[in-house]
Amino acid sequence: MNKKIGVFVCHCGINIASNVDINELIKYSSNLNNVVISKDYKYMCSDNGANLIKDSIKKYKLNSVVIACCSPRMHENTFRGVVEDGGVNAFNLEIANVREQCSWAHDDKKRSTEKAKALVRGAVAKARLLESLNTSKISVNPNALVIGGGISGIQASLDLAEKGFKVYLVERKPSIGGRMAQLDKTFPTLDCSGCILTPKMMEVANNHNIDLITYSEIKNIDGNIGNYKVKIRKKPRYINLDKCTGCGDCVDACRLKDRISNEFDMGLGKRSAVYIPFPQAIPMKCTIDGKNCLMIKHGKCGKGPLCVEACEANAIDFSQKEEILEIEVGAIVVATGYDLLDPSKVYEYGYSQYKDVITSMEMERLISSSGPTSGEILCPSNNKIPKSITFILCVGSRDETSCTWCCRIGCMSALKQIYLIKEKFGNKIEINISYTDIRSFGKGYEEFYRKIRGENTNFFRGKPSDVRKTQDQLKMDIFDTTTNKLFEIKTDLVVLVPEIIPKTDSDDFSRILHISQSSDGFFLEAHPKLRPMDTFTAGIFLAGCCQGPKDIQDSVSQASGAAGRAANILSKKELEAEPQIAYVDVDTCSGCSMCISICEYNAIDLIEEKGKKQAKVTEALCKGCGACVGACPSGAMQQLGFKDKQMISMVEETV
Amino acid sequence: MSIIDLTSMGEPQKDIKNEINTRLKKLQGEISEFCYQCAKCTSGCEAHKLLELEPHKIVALLKRGLIDELVNSDVIWTCMSCFKCRERCPQKVAPVEILFALKNIAVASGKPIPGKYSAMLQSILSIGLIQDAQTVSNHNNQTIKRNDLDLPDLSKPVDGNKFQLVLSKLAIEKI
Numbered sequence: 001m002n003k004k005i006g007v008f009v010c011h012c013g014i015n016i017a018s019n020v021d022i023n024e025l026i027k028y029s030s031n032l033n034n035v036v037i038s039k040d041y042k043y044m045c046s047d048n049g050a051n052l053i054k055d056s057i058k059k060y061k062l063n064s065v066v067i068a069c070c071s072p073r074m075h076e077n078t079f080r081g082v083v084e085d086g087g088v089n090a091f092n093l094e095i096a097n098v099r100e101q102c103s104w105a106h107d108d109k110k111r112s113t114e115k116a117k118a119l120v121r122g123a124v125a126k127a128r129l130l131e132s133l134n135t136s137k138i139s140v141n142p143n144a145l146v147i148g149g150g151i152s153g154i155q156a157s158l159d160l161a162e163k164g165f166k167v168y169l170v171e172r173k174p175s176i177g178g179r180m181a182q183l184d185k186t187f188p189t190l191d192c193s194g195c196i197l198t199p200k201m202m203e204v205a206n207n208h209n210i211d212l213i214t215y216s217e218i219k220n221i222d223g224n225i226g227n228y229k230v231k232i233r234k235k236p237r238y239i240n241l242d243k244c245t246g247c248g249d250c251v252d253a254c255r256l257k258d259r260i261s262n263e264f265d266m267g268l269g270k271r272s273a274v275y276i277p278f279p280q281a282i283p284m285k286c287t288i289d290g291k292n293c294l295m296i297k298h299g300k301c302g303k304g305p306l307c308v309e310a311c312e313a314n315a316i317d318f319s320q321k322e323e324i325l326e327i328e329v330g331a332i333v334v335a336t337g338y339d340l341l342d343p344s345k346v347y348e349y350g351y352s353q354y355k356d357v358i359t360s361m362e363m364e365r366l367i368s369s370s371g372p373t374s375g376e377i378l379c380p381s382n383n384k385i386p387k388s389i390t391f392i393l394c395v396g397s398r399d400e401t402s403c404t405w406c407c408r409i410g411c412m413s414a415l416k417q418i419y420l421i422k423e424k425f426g427n428k429i430e431i432n433i434s435y436t437d438i439r440s441f442g443k444g445y446e447e448f449y450r451k452i453r454g455e456n457t458n459f460f461r462g463k464p465s466d467v468r469k470t471q472d473q474l475k476m477d478i479f480d481t482t483t484n485k486l487f488e489i490k491t492d493l494v495v496l497v498p499e500i501i502p503k504t505d506s507d508d509f510s511r512i513l514h515i516s517q518s519s520d521g522f523f524l525e526a527h528p529k530l531r532p533m534d535t536f537t538a539g540i541f542l543a544g545c546c547q548g549p550k551d552i553q554d555s556v557s558q559a560s561g562a563a564g565r566a567a568n569i570l571s572k573k574e575l576e577a578e579p580q581i582a583y584v585d586v587d588t589c590s591g592c593s594m595c596i597s598i599c600e601y602n603a604i605d606l607i608e609e610k611g612k613k614q615a616k617v618t619e620a621l622c623k624g625c626g627a628c629v630g631a632c633p634s635g636a637m638q639q640l641g642f643k644d645k646q647m648i649s650m651v652e653e654t655v
Numbered sequence: 656m657s658i659i660d661l662t663s664m665g666e667p668q669k670d671i672k673n674e675i676n677t678r679l680k681k682l683q684g685e686i687s688e689f690c691y692q693c694a695k696c697t698s699g700c701e702a703h704k705l706l707e708l709e710p711h712k713i714v715a716l717l718k719r720g721l722i723d724e725l726v727n728s729d730v731i732w733t734c735m736s737c738f739k740c741r742e743r744c745p746q747k748v749a750p751v752e753i754l755f756a757l758k759n760i761a762v763a764s765g766k767p768i769p770g771k772y773s774a775m776l777q778s779i780l781s782i783g784l785i786q787d788a789q790t791v792s793n794h795n796n797q798t799i800k801r802n803d804l805d806l807p808d809l810s811k812p813v814d815g816n817k818f819q820l821v822l823s824k825l826a827i828e829k830i
Contacts, residue, residue: 455688485662485719486660
């Protein structure tokens with residue numbers, strides 16, 4: 001077919017025009033072979049720019065379009081729509097990136113104009129060989145998977161279920177609730193955390209659209225947007241969930257009662273080997289901890305397991321084995337949450353040395369009425385009420401030797417705890433707080449900070465170098481930059497506010513999900529401002545702290561947003577498949593299987609046709625990543641829209 | 656439970672601090688604790704440029720309860736009472752009122768008052784003014800008296816004795 005190409009050059013305001021001679025580029029490109037028209041406009045992505053392209057297509061009967069503008073990541077889709085509207089197949093479009101790769105990158109206008117010419121020349125060369133491609137349709141599975149049962153996962157599940165989609169909510173621990181279940185009250189409104197969380201947990205339990213899968217982990221994820229196949233590893237609970245009534249008789253009977261460190265209380269309290277993590281757990285069922293239970297570990301428990309004796313419902317089943325569940329979903333919301341930095345890494349604050357140096361999460365459990373001390377604030381070393389408590393903010397945060405980012409909740413959580421402590425003890429207790437900056441940025445936060453300032457709290461703007469022990473107290477020196485003085489502080493209890501870090505297994509998990517991480521290790525959003533809930537993997541969305549530190553309100557907002565983004569996919573019967581996929585030139589393929597081993601999406605199979613082995617691409621699975629094309633030793637594997645001959649002619653013309 | 660300033664070995668004097676804050680609350684409605692050290696007061700302080708008064712530092716020391724250090728310092732007497740700090744503080748803290756309170760404590764505890772202050776006080780007691788109208792000279796080296804300018808007479812206390820009595824009573828009450 002005789003190619004009639006139109007070249008359109010965008011000024012991008014002055015982003016391109018200030019560093020590339022537009023007139024010269026227009027003149028140059030209009031003389032290239034097959035180019036019938038060459039035009040420029042201040043903003044090609046505007047309505048007027050689009051009309052200019054569409055009118056030119058009609059007027060000059062164009063069948064290929066080259067646009068010299070910003071990166072294709074920015075506007076390729078916009079312009080695909082424009083040329084399609086104008087009557088040209090969307091894949092007869094080639095973008096020459098003369099902004100990021102030219103005008104922004106160079107200073108010398110003359111030379112960058114020459115480079116722009118080369119880029120346009122290459123794009124025109126490829127456009128001469130472009131072919132129309134047709135998008136095929138793939139069906140969409142309307143079910144959703146939500147990974148993580150903290151407040152983000154709960155909110156995303158409830159939103160999706162309310163929209164009418166079936167949701168699989170997978171939680172690693174025995175109960176949903178996550179970190180929020182461990183908190184006493186929430187800032188800045190001082191809502192009781194449990195009181196606002198448990199109704200939502202009950203909703204999850206009672207919602208027929210939600211299939212709650214607790215004590216389970218994601219093992220593997222295959223497939224693509226609209227059709228993910230998920231394998232879930234269901235850990236043995238050694239309890240028959242249908243029979244267990246959650247009465248807790250077995251918990252009291254357990255031979256190891258009060259002997260196992262309770263992770264829900266951050267190790268401050270003790271539990272049995274069979275346990276219910278907290279009083280409002282959902283599901284309200286017992287779990288036998290296989291790592292500690294004597295029956296599981298040693299095969300015997302005294303003269304016989306006391307829990308079995310105690311359980312009237314006959315729910316205990318030591319023969320349970322790990323199960324693998326397989327489900328299919330159309331979209332996934334990842335809400336796997338965060339971990340806290342182990343403050344013993346900041347060794348100078350003595351977290352692992354001194355019992356009375358605790359973390360803010362441990363303080364939270366001490367304040368909580370359901371905690372190990374029933375809400376009494378006691379020094380762990382001697383169970384006495386402290387007369388003085390000192391908070392140290394930013395432990396490991398904003399620190400080039402540890403974690404460079406801000407945890408976003410440390411300041412406010414410490415201020416909230418100070419409020420709760422003052423509420424219990426009034427001015428009988430001395431509160432010191434060592435800070436670098438107080439970041440109270442949210443709605444109502446600054447007002448809360450001001451309130452705490454007014455309540456006899458000693459704010460020291462400076463960090464102590466270390467925490468030491470005197471005879472019966474902890475001691476530290478803080479240089480306070482507001483008074484320019486060094487203060488010696490003796491205190492009974494030190495609370496460290498540690499950094500929020502990515503889940504320790506997030507490296508492995510990102511590989512299972514095929515999603516990226518940012519340099520800090522949190523899961524990477526597709527765009528920090530405009531696509532904060534999307535990942536680069538279509539159909540997988542992020543909610544809550546797995547994407548970066550967040551407070552509850554931000555987590556809930558993002559979770560609802562992610563659920564909405566997922567619903568955009570689930571509500572469609574069909575999606576357009578990526579047409580720029582791989583295909584096999586059957587005559588050249590030798591059936592060496594190199595491509596099969598390299599394909600991340602299991603999209604290639606080896607088949608035998610007429611006695612000849614050859615690769616076959618499943619179009620619905622291929623994502624068009626191009627890995628197989630690069631791996632193929634014979635050149636039999638080609639990618640539509642990026643064929644060898646198209647790319648080679650583009651390269652030859654450019655350089 | 657203790658906080659010690661390791662340079663002066665001073666300890667927070669919480670009672671005096673609370674007294675000052677109670678006084679501030681009456682005068683201004685806000686207490687020193689709200690100060691977040693933006694230093695807007697010092698940026699605009701007239702006494703800072705010449706006499707190195709740093710109102711935000713005064714507030715910081717008060718917040719820490721280091722009253723003795725403040726009361727013993729000459730710098731509290733440099734405030735010109737322009738009230739700009741009170742007018743412009745984003746947290747409605749009034750360093751100028753804090754300085755008045757500190758000066759009062761200094762006087763009450765028998766600390767010496769800078770010389771100029773005693774002269775001014777004496778002048779107020781005798782004529783009701785910090786100083787009487789002075790003879791000044793202009794650019795052309797002409798000496799000018801107030802009486803030459805056709806201005807109304809300066810108002811002065813009618814009954815000198817009564818005036819002194821009222822002032823002394825007020826001073827005792829305040830301090």
